[in-house]
Amino acid sequence: MNEMTKIETTLKDWETDQEVRWCPGCGDYAILKAVQRTLPQLGADPKNTVFVSGIGCSSRFPYYMETYGFHTIHGRAPAFATGIKLANPDLDVWLVTGDGDGLSIGGNHMMHVLRRNVNMQIMLFNNEIYGLTKGQYSPTSREHTRSPSTPLGSVDHPANPCAFALGSGARFVGRGIDVSKNLPDVLTAAHAHQGAAFIEIFQNCIVYNKDVFDDFAKPKGAEQQQLWLAHGEPMLFGSDKTGGVKGLRLNTQAFAFEVVDVADGDWQAAGVQVHDATNRMLAHMLVELPFGDFPMPLGVIYDDPAPTYEAAVHAEKERASAGKDASLAHLLAKGQTWTVSGTASDPV
Amino acid sequence: MATQTAEAQPDTQVQDSMVVRFAGDSGDGMQLTGGQFTLSTALAGNDLATFPDFPAEIRAPQGTLFGVSAFQINFGSRQINTAGDAPDVLVAMNPAALKVNLASLKPGGLIIADSGAFTKRNLEKAHYDANPLEDGSLAKFDLLAFDISERTIEAVKPFGLGNKDALRSKNMWTLGLALWMFDRPREPLHEWLKDKFKSKPEIADANIAALDAGHAYGETAELSGPLKQVHMPARPVEPGLYRTITGAESVSLGLVAGAQLAELPMFFGGYPITPASAILHHLARLKEFDVTTFQAEDEIAAICAAIGASYAGQLGVTSSSGPGIALKTEAMGLGIMVELPLVIVNSQRGGPSTGLPTKTEQSDLYQAVYGRNGDAPLPVIAARSPADAFDVAIEACRIATQYMTPVMLLTDGYIANAAEPWKVPDPSAYEPFPATFLEGLPEGEEFLPYKRDAKGARPWVKPGTPGLMHRVGGIEKHETTGNIDYSPANHQRMTELRRDKIAGIDVPDQEVSWGDGTGDLVVVGWGSTYGPIKQAVNRWIEKGAKVSHVHVRHIWPLPQNLGELLSGFKHVLMPEMNTGQFKTLLRDQYLIDAESLTKTSGQPFQIAELEEAIGRCLDEKCGGRIRTNEDQLPNPVGVEQ
Numbered sequence: 001m002n003e004m005t006k007i008e009t010t011l012k013d014w015e016t017d018q019e020v021r022w023c024p025g026c027g028d029y030a031i032l033k034a035v036q037r038t039l040p041q042l043g044a045d046p047k048n049t050v051f052v053s054g055i056g057c058s059s060r061f062p063y064y065m066e067t068y069g070f071h072t073i074h075g076r077a078p079a080f081a082t083g084i085k086l087a088n089p090d091l092d093v094w095l096v097t098g099d100g101d102g103l104s105i106g107g108n109h110m111m112h113v114l115r116r117n118v119n120m121q122i123m124l125f126n127n128e129i130y131g132l133t134k135g136q137y138s139p140t141s142r143e144h145t146r147s148p149s150t151p152l153g154s155v156d157h158p159a160n161p162c163a164f165a166l167g168s169g170a171r172f173v174g175r176g177i178d179v180s181k182n183l184p185d186v187l188t189a190a191h192a193h194q195g196a197a198f199i200e201i202f203q204n205c206i207v208y209n210k211d212v213f214d215d216f217a218k219p220k221g222a223e224q225q226q227l228w229l230a231h232g233e234p235m236l237f238g239s240d241k242t243g244g245v246k247g248l249r250l251n252t253q254a255f256a257f258e259v260v261d262v263a264d265g266d267w268q269a270a271g272v273q274v275h276d277a278t279n280r281m282l283a284h285m286l287v288e289l290p291f292g293d294f295p296m297p298l299g300v301i302y303d304d305p306a307p308t309y310e311a312a313v314h315a316e317k318e319r320a321s322a323g324k325d326a327s328l329a330h331l332l333a334k335g336q337t338w339t340v341s342g343t344a345s346d347p348v
Numbered sequence: 349m350a351t352q353t354a355e356a357q358p359d360t361q362v363q364d365s366m367v368v369r370f371a372g373d374s375g376d377g378m379q380l381t382g383g384q385f386t387l388s389t390a391l392a393g394n395d396l397a398t399f400p401d402f403p404a405e406i407r408a409p410q411g412t413l414f415g416v417s418a419f420q421i422n423f424g425s426r427q428i429n430t431a432g433d434a435p436d437v438l439v440a441m442n443p444a445a446l447k448v449n450l451a452s453l454k455p456g457g458l459i460i461a462d463s464g465a466f467t468k469r470n471l472e473k474a475h476y477d478a479n480p481l482e483d484g485s486l487a488k489f490d491l492l493a494f495d496i497s498e499r500t501i502e503a504v505k506p507f508g509l510g511n512k513d514a515l516r517s518k519n520m521w522t523l524g525l526a527l528w529m530f531d532r533p534r535e536p537l538h539e540w541l542k543d544k545f546k547s548k549p550e551i552a553d554a555n556i557a558a559l560d561a562g563h564a565y566g567e568t569a570e571l572s573g574p575l576k577q578v579h580m581p582a583r584p585v586e587p588g589l590y591r592t593i594t595g596a597e598s599v600s601l602g603l604v605a606g607a608q609l610a611e612l613p614m615f616f617g618g619y620p621i622t623p624a625s626a627i628l629h630h631l632a633r634l635k636e637f638d639v640t641t642f643q644a645e646d647e648i649a650a651i652c653a654a655i656g657a658s659y660a661g662q663l664g665v666t667s668s669s670g671p672g673i674a675l676k677t678e679a680m681g682l683g684i685m686v687e688l689p690l691v692i693v694n695s696q697r698g699g700p701s702t703g704l705p706t707k708t709e710q711s712d713l714y715q716a717v718y719g720r721n722g723d724a725p726l727p728v729i730a731a732r733s734p735a736d737a738f739d740v741a742i743e744a745c746r747i748a749t750q751y752m753t754p755v756m757l758l759t760d761g762y763i764a765n766a767a768e769p770w771k772v773p774d775p776s777a778y779e780p781f782p783a784t785f786l787e788g789l790p791e792g793e794e795f796l797p798y799k800r801d802a803k804g805a806r807p808w809v810k811p812g813t814p815g816l817m818h819r820v821g822g823i824e825k826h827e828t829t830g831n832i833d834y835s836p837a838n839h840q841r842m843t844e845l846r847r848d849k850i851a852g853i854d855v856p857d858q859e860v861s862w863g864d865g866t867g868d869l870v871v872v873g874w875g876s877t878y879g880p881i882k883q884a885v886n887r888w889i890e891k892g893a894k895v896s897h898v899h900v901r902h903i904w905p906l907p908q909n910l911g912e913l914l915s916g917f918k919h920v921l922m923p924e925m926n927t928g929q930f931k932t933l934l935r936d937q938y939l940i941d942a943e944s945l946t947k948t949s950g951q952p953f954q955i956a957e958l959e960e961a962i963g964r965c966l967d968e969k970c971g972g973r974i975r976t977n978e979d980q981l982p983n984p985v986g987v988e989q
Contacts (some may be wrong), residue, residue: 062821073679080653340393
């Protein structure tokens with residue numbers, strides 16, 4: 001899929017007549033616009049596009065997209081989307097979920113849709129909080145998060161969405177930020193990827209978890225804190241204006257990354273690592289980089305396609321059906337049968 | 349079931365029905381023996397009903413009481429509706445099998461025992477202080493004990509198998525003896541063994557030799573004792589092509605037929621669970637019928653994927669048993685809300701929670717009719733026998749696609765596993781009900797995703813259809829546009845529309861299964877109690893009582909004439925393998941004084957139990973609960989001491 005005839009559309013063609021009901025200033029608005037801006041660029045066809053979501057603030061997304069849309073139940077969107085893709089592999093399916101929907105109640109389904117590699121784009125809006133239920137801590141909330149359900153601060157360790165996705169067997173892992181101008185590029189790469197494409201989008205919940213990503217997401221100082229990855233490009237961040245260009249170098253003795261200064265743009269001299277999006281081990285290292293000591297890796301972290309589930313299912317079905325007799329009458333009369341002749345009578 | 353012996357000749361008896369129970373260790377191959385004996389019985393033209401009874405444990409420790417596996421078959425030259433109250437013949441392959449099954453054997457019944465398996469160790473495992481084959485404790489039965497193990501080893505010696513492998517053929521030796529006893533040809537079994545062990549011809553030959561030896565033993569031992577050949581004439585039935593069928597097969601074939609009649613590809617989402625898995629297994633082999641099977645990560649994903657497939661334009665089907673159905677509940681509510689076709693099969697088992705995984709019960713009726721959050725009605729229909737499940741599955745597909753609704757099909761562990769002869773139907777005799785998709789609108793007409801047709805069904809639109817993009821979901825939606833709408837009047841209206849759509853489903857009028865349309869007593873049943881109720885009612889009719897049998901397929905909505913029909917009887921007795929769930933529903937719907945007769949021991953009703961309860965009811969002492977009968981099989985608690 002995703003290779004159909006390109007359709008000419010504009011952003012307006014993707015908007016519904018429904019009033020958007022997110023809180024004013026919510027990061028979801030920015031993501032909605034980024035998606036509506038990206039789809040025309042992809043030449044996507046609204047009638048072949050399906051947005052499937054679970055439950056939560058993010059999952060209201062389909063109501064605002066002038067496509068086919070299915071707002072399902074909490075955590076189960078990957079299962080619905082799997083059924084849709086198996087029934088009609090030609091549909092272009094986008095799955096919208098959040099950190100609670102996708103990693104808590106729906107963690108199991110997320111794992112399986114990724115391991116099966118069903119061809120779809122999975123956007124996980126991570127705001128590290130339960131928004132729609134009024135602010136409880138979520139599976140991605142950092143330790144000591146105070147919330148109505150954890151008034152003394154949470155004590156459990158957060159899940160790392162991208163590490164979870166890789167661990168589940170995802171063949172595409174990307175990261176973006178709601179308001180980032182680079183988000184459409186990540187969405188475009190995810191759409192081009194044949195298979196389950198997992199995108200974690202840091203999304204600012206301005207009511208219950210305001211600015212929780214400011215350490216790296218706020219525009220001021222962003223260059224020093226964001227590492228935008230590109231396949232075949234050196235892992236560079238920062239600039240001369242913001243305290244100098246830096247890069248990541250692999251210390252092969254320690255088998256760990258270290259931050260190095262890059263002088264005069266000569267990253268080769270500094271030994272800076274070149275990103276290889278098809279290198280799974282590298283992807284594992286990148287998603288595990290502790291923020292603070294390191295910048296936040298963003299963009300396309302991993303992109304190495306493998307055959308999709310629905311293609312395998314359909315190929316198997318075709319193989320198994322080839323040359324087979326599909327007559328129902330024959331099927332019913334299969335096995336050892338016997339014929340009764342003579343007159344009917346049916347005593348009890 | 350009464351067994352009548354007619355005109356006994358010196359060494360041959362003619363009987364019109366007989367119950368045989370094969371019992372052995374889980375590893376002794378009793379289910380296979382029973383299955384093959386069933387086939388030979390069917391081929392001989394007898395009517396039959398079977399009851400496979402096996403432990404929940406896969407490989408229970410050898411020789412133990414809880415590791416006993418049994419297979420009961422009731423067959424005859426007249427109509428057979430149940431697997432039989434008590435066996436006439438018990439085949440016991442070890443002491444534990446004898447101990448667990450003996451109490452149910454008819455007085456004077458025949459025991460065939462493998463004395464070679466009655467070793468000191470096996471006797472201890474079965475908690476026998478002395479060898480029952482030798483201490484006279486079986487005096488009230490006919491006993492035929494001989495060393496089947498040794499005879500099997502002897503018979504397969506030429507094939508060079510070790511003792512352990514040789515003993516695997518013990519069940520074929522026993523089957524051979526049974527074939528002789530009932531005068532059945534061996535050739536179909538030879539063919540079956542050759543095919544089964546295609547790649548290991550020496551094993552096939554060994555099994556054939558064991559089968560033949562068992563048969564030959566019958567011929568030679570006939571003269572000496574209780575072993576007599578029984579001749580069972582074929583049952584006169586409607587002419588045609590027949591096969592045996594289990595409920596699980598029948599549901600699977602019915603679903604395939606239903607999808608074809610609806611002209612839709614089928615998507616089946618399942619998750620392994622006893623006793624429902626067999627449906628997934630059957631359908632997984634039918635890909636050429638445009639069937640996609642999906643073994644999901646859990647019960648929830650199974651139903652959600654099925655709804656997803658229905659959304660995309662296929663016939664979504666899911667199947668499970670009680671605990672799994674409970675997990676699917678939320679998704680059913682969504683199916684009701686977005687009004688998409690879906691068939692949900694529940695092969696009921698004993699509950700609550702994990703309950704009795706391999707035993708039967710009909711205690712999920714409340715769950716089926718009422719068990720969802722919100723006012724969430726869906727149609728519920730129930731199969732009464734393995735063969736009936738075929739038609740019921742087709743009916744489920746019809747209602748789901750014609751009314752755009754999830755439908756619950758109830759069967760149970762008994763129906764799923766039991767086999768009976770089935771007159772192979774002609775698929776072209778069924779009226780097709782092709783599903784229609786909305787593909788466009790007349791120029792200028794606004795698309796309304798929830799605009800209903802005369803039946804109350806909304807249009808089915810496949811994603812990919814130009815110009816009809818729309819959003820559906822679980823949030824309350826506007827009566828016609830389907831947009832989110834929480835307004836009071838709209839929710840009131842939508843709740844009523846959903847209720848009325850289901851209530852208005854076209855359900856055939858209820859017929860009286862047996863007896864007159866009015867009388868002193870009507871016995872109302874549903875599901876797998878059909879057989880024993882029918883037999884018990886018939887016995888009272890023969891005695892001249894004004895008793896009738898009504899068996900309900902459409903649990904929800906009910907047939908329009910049911911209330912009036914029941915009002916024509918003085919008493920209404922409702923036997924159920926639960927605490928009276930359908931009784932409560934009928935009392936609520938018709939304000940009738942229906943009396944409940946309950947049994948929740950994991951065992952099906954026996955004909956005698958129902959016969960007695962009907963008698964009491966005619967005596968103005970209706971209802972109650974069947975006294976627990978530790979001797980009835982299956983005995984779900986086993987006889988652990």
